[in-house]
Amino acid sequence: xxxxxxxxxxxxxPGGSLxxxxxxxxxxxxxxxxxxxxxxxxxxxxxxxxxxxxxxGGATYYAAPVRGRxxxxxxxxxxxxxxxxNSLKTDDTAVYYCVGGVNFWGQGTLxxxxx
Amino acid sequence: SYExxxxxxxxxxxxxxxxxxxxxxxxxxxxxxxxxxxxxQAPILVIYEDTKRPSGIPERFSGSSxxxxxxxxxxxxxxxxxADYYCYSTDSSNxxxxxxxxxxxxx
Numbered sequence: 001x002x003x004x005x006x007x008x009x010x011x012x013x014p015g016g017s018l019x020x021x022x023x024x025x026x027x028x029x030x031x032x033x034x035x036x037x038x039x040x041x042x043x044x045x046x047x048x049x050x051x052x053x054x055x056x057g058g059a060t061y062y063a064a065p066v067r068g069r070x071x072x073x074x075x076x077x078x079x080x081x082x083x084x085x086n087s088l089k090t091d092d093t094a095v096y097y098c099v100g101g102v103n104f105w106g107q108g109t110l111x112x113x114x115x
Numbered sequence: 116s117y118e119x120x121x122x123x124x125x126x127x128x129x130x131x132x133x134x135x136x137x138x139x140x141x142x143x144x145x146x147x148x149x150x151x152x153x154x155x156q157a158p159i160l161v162i163y164e165d166t167k168r169p170s171g172i173p174e175r176f177s178g179s180s181x182x183x184x185x186x187x188x189x190x191x192x193x194x195x196x197x198a199d200y201y202c203y204s205t206d207s208s209n210x211x212x213x214x215x216x217x218x219x220x221x222x
Contacts, residue, residue: 035211037158045150045158045201047211061210064116097157102148102203103169105157 002026004098009109012088016113020083022098022106029079031055032101036072036083038094039108048096051081065091088113117141117206119214126220133189135217137202140183147185148203149178151196152216158201162187192221 004027008020022034033056036048049062051072060072071084081098088111095108119139127133137147147165150158160169162178165185175190185204189196202214 037211037213044199044216045152045203045213047203047213050209050211061208063210102163103160105159107157 002100002104004100004104004106006096006098006106006109009096009111011112011114013115014088014090014113016088017084017086018088018111020085020096020098020109020111022081022083024079024081024098024100024104027079027100027104029100030076034072034074034081035099036081037097037099037105038092038111039097040091040094043094046094048083085111090114117210117212119202119204119212121200121202121214121217123215124218124220126222127192129194129221130191133192133196133219133221135187135189135200135202135219137185137187137204137214138183139185139204139212139214141206142180142183142185142204145204145206147178147180149176149185149187150201150203151198152201153198161200189219192219194221197221 003025033052035050052059069087073082093113097108098106149162151161152158161176165180166178177188179186199216201216
């Protein structure tokens with residue numbers, strides 16, 4: 001059974017930083033591209049970014065609203081993906097989902113940016 | 116920036132066919148994916164690469180794509196299919212994008 005478990009969410013002030021982790025099991029992690037998707041309260045899904053597998057070069061891609069502030073990385077030895085979020089804004093308040101490939105989703109972790 | 120456009124809502128009676136559309140200029144070259152999200156839950160993939168159905172997804176779910184429009188069809192919709200549905204694709208720069216979502220009510 002494939003499992004993705006996010007952690008690291010919480011309350012942070014505007015301008016602050018937070019790092020989310022996504023630990024996976026049962027997934028062919030090192031050969032999977034991994035993504036982050038977020039959902040603001042009462043809103044739709046928003047793609048945040050993606051990281052290719054190391055065998056595909058490990059390139060990263062980001063949505064325009066987070067480019068330059070967020071950074072995705074991976075540790076294949078730990079089957080873990082990370083999302084480093086800097087210069088956080090109130091608009092970044094959302095549930096953040098970790099996604100493996102296109103099919104496997106975690107249950108999400110809530111990030112609240114508020115003073 | 117690239118956008119995928121979906122109708123905000125679709126309503127059908129149980130047993131009827133529900134169709135949800137997704138339009139985007141890059142869809143002739145890029146695959147469409149469809150996700151179902153029930154209230155308070157994580158999304159579930161119901162269609163991938165335009166027409167393929169993951170294992171465990173009922174056969175009443177099907178997908179098609181023609182030109183700049185992809186369509187999710189639920190034949191013989193059931194009350195438990197009531198949910199939000201999102202299409203997903205990528206643009207020419209490999210950036211992902213979701214449609215705005217369609218609330219399907221089967222009642």
